[in-house]
Amino acid sequence: ATKSSWCIVNDGAFSPAIVMGISGRANELIDLQKLDGAGVQVMKRFTGGGTVVVDEDTIFATVIMQGSDVPTVQPFPAHIMSWSENFYMKVFEALGEFSLRENDYVFGQRKFGGNAQAITGKRWLHHTSFLWDYQPTRMQ
DSSP states (O other): OOOOOEEEEEEOOSSOEEEEOTTOOHHHHSOHHHHTTSOOEEEEOSSOOOOEEEOTTEEEEEEEEEGGGSTTSOSSHHHHHHHHHHHHHHHHGGGSOEEEETTEEEETTEEEEEEEEEEETTEEEEEEEEESSOOGGGGO
């Protein structure tokens, strides 16, 4: 185990998949009849958050923080989200009007990133799925 802080970025999923938050229920969130025979894997992550379709055009970013590395950030979702907006604003400022709207990242009015957190004591993880492009048929 380490007490270091990390930012891990992964470029794309090997194949299309549906990822649900820990409390998601497939029968409530997914059209299971359309899914049958589609060859799309369904999985749950250990964090909360909503359901997302991921594929080769998804970029995954996870920030794992030791609270002492960001002492002004309280280990609560709203505080982490506010911190993350400032963190990513520097990354995306040249690409357009980036902001946090509710719990999602947007360019202008278009959502392009969904988030989830896991918090344990003073250590926390903030996970984002950035949808750089998508195929509308996969969103059905």
